[in-house]
Amino acid sequence: MAHIIRRLSVPILLFWVGLAVLTNVAVPKLEDVGKAHNVALIAPDAPSMQAMKRIGKVFREFDSDSAAMIVLESDKPLGADAHRYYDTLIQRLSQDTKHVQHVQNFWGDPLTAAGSQSTDGKAAYVQVYLAGNQGEALSIASVDAVRDIVAQTPPPPGIKAYVTGAAPLIADQFQVGSKGTVKVTAITFLVIAVMLFIVYRSVVTTILVLLTVLIQLAAARGVVAFLGNSGIIGLSTYSTNLLTLLAIAAGTDYAIFVLGRYHEARHGGQDREAAFYTMFRGTAHVVLGSGLTIVGAVYCLTFTRLPYFQTLGVPAAIGILVALAASLTLAPAVLTLGSHFGLFEPKRAMRIRGWRRIGTAIVRWPGPILAVTCAVALVGLLALPGYQTSYDIRPYMPATAPANVGYTAAERHFSPARLNPELLMIETDHDMRNPADMIVLDRVARGVFHIPGIAQVQSITRPLGTPIDHSSVPFQVSMQSVGQVMNLSYQQDRAADLLRQADELGKTIAILQRQYALQQELAAATHAETQSFHERLSRVS
Missing domain, CATH: 3.30.70.1440 (Multidrug efflux transporter AcrB pore domain)
Structure with a gap:
């Protein structure tokens, strides 16, 4: 493999450059493809x-x-x-x-x-x-x-x-994320360039390593953009951003492996060709194992339920595979071509005394060093009990984002959660437009309102977010007695009038009874006179 790469270094370099150029010219930019084929944030079965x-x-x-x-x-x-x-x-x-x-x-x-x-x-x-x-x-x-x-x-x-x-x-998050990718990528390359120059003390070496990483990055982004544009894989802003950073990190890391092992061989007295083969035998399996580990790790994201986590898996895995293939072929090919012109020769003697002391200490005291290392690595777990998952992205968005500006304007007049309402539907097998069911709906709304964290409930019984005026049962009962209370004094006066009328009726009855008695006496007298008249008449006749 090393011999083939060394002999075909020029075709290999041309292949990767051609792949990077073709996929980035013939296919839309990765961010544009990601925006056009973006997936939903929430799982459909949620x-x-x-x-x-x-x-x-x-x-x-x-x-x-x-x-x-x-x-x-x-x-x-x-x-x-x-x-x-x-x-x-x-x-x-x-x-x-x-x-x-x-x-x-x-x-x-x-x-x-x-x-x-x-x-x-x-x-x-x-x-x-x-x-x-x-x-x-x-x-x-x-x-x-x-x-x-x-x-x-x-x-x-x-x-x-x-x-x-x-x-x-x-939508603003995706736009801000896409704009931030360019800045982060530029800063990353700047930091890598400074680091490489400090370590290797060579402008040419720094430029060649950066160009190699840039070709790997362009090829990885181009291949993923082609697959996404063809509809073979799904994309999101998260996957495009993560892919870019992972490809840069992997490409730089593996380029340092290759260059560092080559310098070790050259310091050991080997010629350029022998140093190349020593480098390849010492780093190829390490690069392959490290790359496949990263590929497997990111591919596990495809087993998640959230779509924007799922879309991180396949694109990132494919991008790392492309970067891995480039690290195993392009980086050695560039090293071969550069070594012909003496461009990758070490500029200073390697300082191995410090690393030797560290290695000696590890061999001599493996247990204590392992314990201390694990303790340091576990420091981050101290914050885990207090960790709370949050999907609120507003704190991580700039205040100038249009949506954030709108939220700020709304919060000057409404409660903070007014623009993010939760919907609750009550579904039955009959028409609920009747008084009994309206009472049930109002009770449900009242119960929901008393749940901690609920600021307001709007429903058919509370269209304004508060109970309808004069709609409670006690109010309706009290309203029914309002007329009676208002008529009470009038009714009392009429009752007094009835009592007075009853007294007058009693007097009238007494008078009528007296008249009746007098009429009875008059009738008796009249009857007596009639008998007396008949007696007289009989005597006269």
Whole structure:
């Protein structure tokens, strides 16, 4: 193998240069491919994802988990001009059916407007459900489309519009990450160049090693970009960033292995050819074993459930395999060509006394040194009990990111979690639009509100986030007795009148009874006179 590489050093160099150039010219840039073929952040079988899609399906509103918030802010209470601007935005958003699936227009309805407006009246928001799951290329394109609509719709004086929320924050993270990759890569190469110059004291050696690493990096990125652009593997911003850093680290590490072993052989008195073979025999298996270890480690990420962890595995493994192949072929080929011109000759004598002392100490006291080394390595575990996993990316994003600017504006008027609502759907086998079920729904909302960490609950029984005025059962019962209480004095007066009427009726009855007695006496007298008259008449006749 070493003999073949030494003989074919020129074709090998040309092959790797050609591969790097071809894959980077004929294929779009790795970051662009990653953006175009980005995967979702959440696993499709996650309970939250399934619940989100179920809610969207039942209400026939959306089929993804991407949502954006458009926040309107003013330095004074929002008026009619703000509502007209809001209505224009809603109309234009609704027309973009490719990127916008549903607009939750609460502020446009007087019945629900207060639920999406701040208490000071200076801010309002609208939730927009977008096409594509969070992190996917379609979701990022949908965020860009919404931002374009907002940018192309000038607001009235004194009013500002912000596009924020979970999906825009993810889109900003990808953009910031892509921009940061260039800076990190440049700083990494600068640090490597300084380190190589300090160690080897040769500008030529430093430049050649950097060029070798650069060719390896370009080839690895190009191959992964080709596979991603062909749809063979999935990509994400995380995988492109990690691949770049891993390829640089592996390429530099293995180049130092090759060059360091070659210098050792040259210091041992071997000629250039013998030193080359000594180098290859002493480093090839080490480089191969180290590279395959890294490949296996990163490939294990494919067994994770989160898609953006899964996409780290295959691209990073392929990139490291390309860098490994280049380290076993390109680096020795460059060393062969450079050694013909004396470019890789050591510039100073090797200082091995310190390393010899370290090796002697390890052989003499292996147990104590192992214990101390393990203790130092385990220091990091001291912080593990207090570690808490967090998926909140806002603290790691610059304050100037558009989504962060929108969050900051919203938090001046709303509670911190107002723009990241959690959805809870209650599904039954019957129509719940009846008084009994409304009471049940209100009890559920009240129970959810009392859970620690819940700031507000909006539901059909609480459209404004608070219980509807005069909607509680005690209030309804008390309201039923209000009329009776107000009529109590009137009823008491009428009762007194009835008592007086009863007294008058008693007097009238007494008079009638007296009249009846007198009439009875009169009837008796009349009867007696009648008998007397009949007696007289009989005597006369």
